Amino acid sequence: MASSTVPPSRPDRPQRPNLAFRRLRGQRSPAEFAALVRRAAREIDERVSCDARYIGRVEAGEIRCPNYAYERVFLHMFPGRTLTDLGFAPRSSVRGRGARMEEEAPLAYPGRPTRSSADAPGAGETRRTYEPYDTQDPYDTHHDHEESDVLRRAFMTGGGATVAAASLGPLGFALEAPAPERPVRRASSSHAGALEEAVRRIRLLDDRHGADGLYRRAATPLRAAYALLDAGATRQATVDRLHSGAGELAISVGWLAHDSGRFDDARSHYAEALATARMTGDHALEAHAFCNTAFLARDAGRPREAVRAAQAAQRVARPLGSPRLMSLLALREAGGWAGLADRTGCEQALARAQALFARGDTDADPEWMSFYGEAELEGLEAQCWSTLGDWPRAARHARRAADLQDPHFTRNIALYTAELADDLARGGRPDEAAAAGLRVLNLLSQVQSSRIQTMLAGTARVLLPHRRASGVSDFLEKHASTPRGVTPA
Known part of the structure; x- marks a missing residue:
């Protein structure tokens, strides 16, 4: 907790739209511009997970000064310009005394500020404020300095709502659980922002590392989210954001349970999100909850339920105006039809998914769909053909999925390659x-996913009779000696 010597945070200032940044985007959609930012980041070996919502927050003035990673990317994209030219406020005006001291220090590392007397708890960025977590979150890509002030103040004040917001923490994981014995205060838009940020970070860490190491740690921020709902808010817009954020967090935690093999837990979390969506009339959240429910039903061996849930999601999502969302939901339906061995139904759903995907991105695409690109389309189609027993066709799509995947989605690369290994094994190509399979094993030091490990175990069983084939014995020996990840409870 911060000491009483911490200087007070700057007072809240009204947001001003960043018109300069909006002009730089030109005729591109926020999603298209976000893709350019991610591409520019890769050019300089930087890591950001920019999406349409982040661009919207910048243009709305919510992010008055980007973090250091985004600063390097933006200056690379627009050489010769300063942050001020891009419409941002000077870092010193946003962060106060701590930032000015860093900028005046001639030896300060530009990529990551060094420790100084200004880095005491409550001064500067949240990442330095919570020092024990400093090395555990190298992917802090959506973090802006105004949100740091919000989370820091949450730790410095009492009350159920503020402590709940603090429980979302810089990693999206709890540092301190909500305290029911403290007087409950009303939640604010800052708390809603902290909740939305926690959802982004969980998704980002899952993309890179898989679910097994994250699931249990994500339970406390979910409780914190519902504590914020119980606290209530004075403005209806804030109440709506809190409900939406809590529902999305429930889905994210449900996915962590799903991917780590805890199907009953996942079903419960998805049902909670669905109830929240229906209670508030949030059709986007309802479509997302049905989407994940369909995926879970397929994996749990309930293909008819998968079809029904996917069709329900499509009915809810149709007015939202996102072809990409409808494409993903058609793929969820195709997976259900494949599980029912209905090749015709599967092929029809796949054709719809491909046609809808070809319409491209739109501003109506939900933020959570950032993972859904051509690689995921290929990967999900591979799973359908594999379920139908068409191994050569499945392997062809799985190989394309692995080749197309953005390198920072480490978990998905491992997943698609595991799918490829299994399809090749069952299709009579053991070498x-x-x-x-060896490529997947080499990724398991970075990825913890029970689903991927289960797939590899199945591949190993299929390859056992072929242990004399080239390379098979090496795979089997390495697989047998590789420690298993977290075991589902």
Whole structure:
């Protein structure tokens, strides 16, 4: 907790739209411009997960000064310009005394501020404020300095709502659980922002590392989210954001349970999100909850339920105006039809998914769909053909999925390659299957996913009779000696 010597935070200032940044985007959609930002980041070996919502927050003036990673990317994209030229406020005016001291220090590392007397709890960025977490979140890509002030103040004040917001923490994981014995205060838009940020960070860490190491740590921020709902808010807009954020967080935690093999937990979390969506009339959240429910039903061996949930999601999502969302939901339906061995139904759903995907991105695409690109389309189609027993076709799509995947989605690369290994093994190509399986094993130091480990175990069983084939014995030996990840409870 911060000491009483911490200087007070700057008073809240009204937001001003960043018109300069909006002009730089030109005729591109926020999603298209976000893709350019991510591409520019890769050019300089930087890591950001920019999406349409982040661009919207910048243009709305919510982010008055970007973090250091985004600063390097923006200056790379627009050489010769300063942050001020891009419409941002000077860092010193946003962050106060601590920032000015850093900018005046000639030896300060430009990529990450060094420790100084200004880095005491409550001064400067949240990442330095919570020092024990400093090395555990190298992917802090959506963090802006005004939100740091919000979360820091949450730790410095009492009350159920503020402590709940603090429980969302810089990693999206709890540092302190909500305290019911403290007087409950009304939640604010800052608390809603902290909740939305927690959802982004959980998704980002899952993309890179898989679910097994994250699931149990994500339970406390979910409780904190519902504590914020119980606290209530004075403005209806804030109440709506809190409900939406809590529902999205429930889905994210449900996915962590799903991917780590805890299907009953996942079903409960998805049902909670669905109830929240229906209670508030949030059709986007309802579509997302049905989407994940369909995916879970397929994996849990309930294909008819998968079809029904996917069709329900499509009915809810149709007025939202996102072809990409409708494409993903058609793929969820195709997976259900494949589980029912209905090849015709599967092929029809796949054709709809491809046609809808070809319409491209729109501003109506939900933020959570940032993972859904051509690689995911290929990967989900591969799973359908695999379920139908068409191994050569499944392997072809799985190989394309792995080749197309953005390198920062480490978990998905491992997933698609594991799918490829299994399809090759079952299709009578043991040497290629073993090579693919070895590539997955090499990624398991970075990824913890029970689903991927289960797939590899199945591949190993199929390859056992072929242990004399080239490379197969190497795969089997390495697989047998690789420690298993977190075991589902």
